[in-house]
Amino acid sequence: EAQVTQNPRYLITVTGKKLTVTCSQNMNHEYMSWYRQDPGLGLRQIYYSMNVEVTDKGDVPEGYKVSRKEKRNFPLILESPSPNQTSLYFCASGPGGAGETQYFGPGTRLLVL
């Protein structure tokens, strides 16, 4: 089954404790992206990757890191999480460029205390 998977789905952590949210796709897509979704603010792009070893900042990159060492994986790293990073996070992938159709993972709900 073609899909984008994220882990964990739910996470409660404390301020400053490093965490990683994994994202994997099995559709051989070149493009991958991370979004956060907050009430009233919609989906905002954090980072995106056009291909292996190619990543770039989205609209709200502060406090986040990413890497793209393999085509299928695009982990999101929070080195020192803060409460304002409490949000619903979505990973997405797509066969084309940044402006083309994107397929979303199930989401990761993060609470930073």
Added chain:
Amino acid sequence: QKEVEQNSGPLSVPEGAIASLNCTYSDRGSQSFFWYRQYSGKSPELIMFIYSNGDKEDGRFTAQLNKASQYVSLLIRDSQPSDSATYLCAVRGWDLTGGGNKLTFGTGTQLKVEL
């Protein structure tokens, strides 16, 4: 600042009626337009996309694009309770700072289909 704007709703329609969801965008150079549906607590899923002016139909869904007015809409015919969700409009444009295309999402319109 490129923007995609949608009325947050909720938009309430009776079962069987036509639901009309609207979206305006600020970047006149925008090239592609997408509608996603998002159920509460779930991820967005693509309903349809449109590139050219006019109408595009897919089952009960029709997307309408008017580039001159910078307006895109989604019509849902014979609305069902299962259509109750938030509908996200997304617009592809050229991101000068990023050096490439970018997808910008609106904040979504909540649709409620009532029995």
